[in-house]
Amino acid sequence: MASAAETAPKWSGRRSTVRRVGRDAVPYALVAPVVAVMGAILGYPVYRLVRISLERYGLTELIEHHGVYIGLHNFGSVLHDPVFWQTLLRTVVFAVANVALTMVIGTLLALLLLRISTWVRLLVTSGLVLVWSMPPVVAVQVWNWMTNVQNGVLNYILTELHVGNFFQHNWYTTTFSQLSMVTTLIVWGALPFVVITVYAALSQVPRELVEAAEIDGARSWRVFKDVTMPVITPVLLILTSLSILWDFGVFTQPYLLIGQPHITTGNYLMGIYLFEQGYVSANFGRGAAISILMLLIVAAMSVVYVRRMIRIGEVT
Amino acid sequence: MSTKRARRIGWNAVGIAVFVVSVFPVFWMISTAFKSDDEINALNPTWIPLHPTLQHFRDALNKPYFWTDVKNSLIVVAVVVAIAMALAFLAAVALSKYRFTGRKLFIVLVIGVQMLPGAGLIIPLYVVLARFHEVNTLTGVILVYLTGALPFSVWTLRGFILGIPKELEEAAMVDGSTRFGAFARILLPLVAPGLVATSVFAFITSWNEYIFARVLLNDGSKQTITVWLSYFLGTSRETDWGALMAASTLTAIPVVVFFLLIQRRIAFGLTAGAVKA
Numbered sequence: 001m002a003s004a005a006e007t008a009p010k011w012s013g014r015r016s017t018v019r020r021v022g023r024d025a026v027p028y029a030l031v032a033p034v035v036a037v038m039g040a041i042l043g044y045p046v047y048r049l050v051r052i053s054l055e056r057y058g059l060t061e062l063i064e065h066h067g068v069y070i071g072l073h074n075f076g077s078v079l080h081d082p083v084f085w086q087t088l089l090r091t092v093v094f095a096v097a098n099v100a101l102t103m104v105i106g107t108l109l110a111l112l113l114l115r116i117s118t119w120v121r122l123l124v125t126s127g128l129v130l131v132w133s134m135p136p137v138v139a140v141q142v143w144n145w146m147t148n149v150q151n152g153v154l155n156y157i158l159t160e161l162h163v164g165n166f167f168q169h170n171w172y173t174t175t176f177s178q179l180s181m182v183t184t185l186i187v188w189g190a191l192p193f194v195v196i197t198v199y200a201a202l203s204q205v206p207r208e209l210v211e212a213a214e215i216d217g218a219r220s221w222r223v224f225k226d227v228t229m230p231v232i233t234p235v236l237l238i239l240t241s242l243s244i245l246w247d248f249g250v251f252t253q254p255y256l257l258i259g260q261p262h263i264t265t266g267n268y269l270m271g272i273y274l275f276e277q278g279y280v281s282a283n284f285g286r287g288a289a290i291s292i293l294m295l296l297i298v299a300a301m302s303v304v305y306v307r308r309m310i311r312i313g314e315v316t
Numbered sequence: 317m318s319t320k321r322a323r324r325i326g327w328n329a330v331g332i333a334v335f336v337v338s339v340f341p342v343f344w345m346i347s348t349a350f351k352s353d354d355e356i357n358a359l360n361p362t363w364i365p366l367h368p369t370l371q372h373f374r375d376a377l378n379k380p381y382f383w384t385d386v387k388n389s390l391i392v393v394a395v396v397v398a399i400a401m402a403l404a405f406l407a408a409v410a411l412s413k414y415r416f417t418g419r420k421l422f423i424v425l426v427i428g429v430q431m432l433p434g435a436g437l438i439i440p441l442y443v444v445l446a447r448f449h450e451v452n453t454l455t456g457v458i459l460v461y462l463t464g465a466l467p468f469s470v471w472t473l474r475g476f477i478l479g480i481p482k483e484l485e486e487a488a489m490v491d492g493s494t495r496f497g498a499f500a501r502i503l504l505p506l507v508a509p510g511l512v513a514t515s516v517f518a519f520i521t522s523w524n525e526y527i528f529a530r531v532l533l534n535d536g537s538k539q540t541i542t543v544w545l546s547y548f549l550g551t552s553r554e555t556d557w558g559a560l561m562a563a564s565t566l567t568a569i570p571v572v573v574f575f576l577l578i579q580r581r582i583a584f585g586l587t588a589g590a591v592k593a
Contacts, residue, residue: 030410031422033403034466041459042429042437049440057443065447109334116331117324124331127339133575134342135524137542138564142345144549145557153344153361188338249433252526256546271435271527278439279531287439295436302431309427310420 053288067285074289083265083273084290088297091270094179095247101187102243103236106194111224113199125196132192140256143185147171172258175267182254186247194239201235202228234308241305245298251275270294345568348561349373356558372562379559381536385544392454392540393522396461397515404469405511409503411470412477426467434464438531445532452535460528465518472517476510477503516574523571541567 053074055067078084113121134142146154155166172178205228213223251271255263263272274294278287348356350368376382411419441460442451450456484502529540536544545567548560 024416027410027414027416027419030406030414034407034470035422035425037399037403037462038425038429038466041441042463045437045440045444048444049437052440052443062443062446112327112331112334115324115327117328120328120331120335124335124338127335129575130342130572131338133520133572134568135542135571137524137526137545138345138568139341141545141548141560141564142341144555145348145561146341146344148555148557151357151359151361156359156361188341191338245431245433249435251435256526259549271433274435275438275527275531279442284439284443291436291439295432298431298433298436299428302428306424306427306431310423 049288049291052285053292055285057283057285057288059282062282062284070285074285075293078286078289078293083268084293086265087268087270087273090175090179090268091248094183094269095244095250098183098186098190098247099240099243101183102190102194103240105187106191106239107198107232107236109191109195110198110202113195114202125199128192128195131188132196134189136189136252137256139185139189140253143181143257147181172262178258178262178267179254179269182257185253185257186250189253190243190246194243197235197239198232201232205231238305238308241302241308245302245305248298248301249294345561345564348557349565351558353558372556372558373566375556375559376563376566379548379563381539381544382541382563384537385539385541388454388539389523389541392458392461393519395458396465396522397518399458400462400465400469400518401511401515404466404473404514405507407470408473408477409499411474426470429463429467430471434527437463438527441528442531451532452538454533454538456532457529457540460532461522461525464521464525468521469514469518472514473507473510476507476514479510480506513578516578520571520574 052067054069054071055061056070056073057067061067109124113124116124146152149168149170151168152171154171155169158164158166158169171181209227210223213227214220218226249271250269254267254269255272255275258267263276268276274287274290278284278290347364349372350370351362351365352367352369352371355362355365407422410416411422445451445456445459450459480503484506485498487502524542525540526542526546529543530546533539533543545563548563549555
């Protein structure tokens with residue numbers, strides 16, 4: 001990306017004060033529509049979110065457009081709810097597992113792309129783009145079909161490969177196996193983005209440096225750690241923080257793959273907990289309190305990422 | 317030399333294995349969509365349909381609301397992309413060509429909003445839209461999708477505008493063009509590929525979106541195609557897998573086509589600005 005810092009003055013070469021005022025208004029006029037729209041459809045709802053979280057707000061109140069102020073009661077009840085804490089813990093473990101798998105496998109596959117012939121690399125990357133383009137709801141339905149109890153192809157393949165007897169094995173009996181299936185689905189869907197981005201970063205690593213290190217007799221692990229890692233670390237950091245945020249707030253895949261009838265307090269993830277307790281049971285006040293807690297957790301987690309992106313925005 | 321070659325062959329084999337495993341679900345979806353019911357329900361899978369049939373596609377297309385919901389999705393996506401591109405382009409020009417007080421705050425807003433988990437916003441957006449009677453209307457969904465598409469588009473377009481060599485603009489200015497002339501004749505054509513790529517991204521994210529559409533649209537005739545597809549599994553024990561896979565294939569086709577169109581720009585666009593998954 002080129003720098004625009006030097007470009008800016010070129011766009012404003014004249015001196016008169018009147019023009020100056022007019023010119024200073026230009027960027028604000030350009031930004032105004034976006035700010036107005038975002039303010040109206042995001043700012044106002046966020047303000048309402050805070051208010052509703054302090055109110056009793058159910059279906060009656062929704063129809064009357066008016067809640068009953070009850071102070072911090074919603075927050076108190078959520079924070080005293082053992083399900084909230086269990087869900088939070090489960091979601092954190094789930095997100096960490098998903099992110100770790102995505103990042104490790106993604107980096108390994110990107111390194112693999114460096115070592116294979118061009119035609120294989122083209123094959124693999126076009127496969128990855130194809131996977132990337134699968135809409136999440138479509139992917140869920142394909143997973144449902146591949147892992148169904150009666151004749152899911154996954155059971156057939158695992159049995160044929162002598163991994164064990166998986167004939168009519170039900171993958172959705174325990175919370176652990178349900179969430180493992182969700183994890184395979186999410187990691188499968190997330191890998192293309194990670195692999196292609198890390199691969200792009202890897203191509204920035206100077207070839208001569210790697211070769212020089214190899215000639216010096218450095219082992220491949222040392223080369224990776226001392227030459228490659230420093231170059232790709234910024235990209236890995238951004239990808240990791242993005243993945244944490246996505247996997248923490250994930251809804252579509254677990255909700256649809258586990259299936260609404262099988263969703264219980266025992267397999268909630270944060271997004272589903274919020275959906276069930278706020279929207280489905282029409283307890284919007286409580287839902288708002290959960291949303292705020294969730295947004296605060298995410299905000300705390302995204303500080304690193306936002307800071308980094310702001311720096312990118314400032315430099316240019 | 318020979319060990320080096322052997323190693324390359326080994327890595328290539330691993331690469332091909334990765335390709336097979338990762339593409340298998342997509343292959344399985346398409347292959348199932350063309351199989352006969354007997355082949356689908358058999359205990360031993362048929363890998364490639366021996367007598368391909370279009371019956372499942374016909375079944376899927378004839379299900380209630382398929383065409384209505386495809387039309388809904390198209391309307392939502394078209395309006396979101398059009399508005400998002402127009403507004404985001406202006407803001408992106410401001411970000412990349414001007415320094416102004418509040419610029420940093422605006423960047424924080426643009427980046428920060430993309431970080432908000434969608435699930436965390438369903439309650440307030442639902443309540444506010446219900447207040448203005450925009451629940452169960454496409455307008456409500458369009459407004460909600462704009463909150464996602466705008467910040468992302470601003471950030472990505474900013475990257476594309478910065479990528480334009482500034483000498484070109486200067487040359488136009490020296491030639492005596494007005495600033496608007498320079499903008500229209502130089503900047504716009506150069507940034508057009510960026511606009512196309514960004515709108516395709518906005519298209520894909522809106523087409524794929526599920527949770528807000530699920531919450532805001534509860535009428536079968538008002539839903540988008542992803543919600544339609546999510547209800548397909550139904551409650552009966554007997555799932556029509558063939559029709560489900562045919563419908564899944566149809567839902568994925570527009571996204572696949574657009575993804576292939578912008579394949580080259582993907583890595584750049586996504587690292588320049590982050591898309592919501």
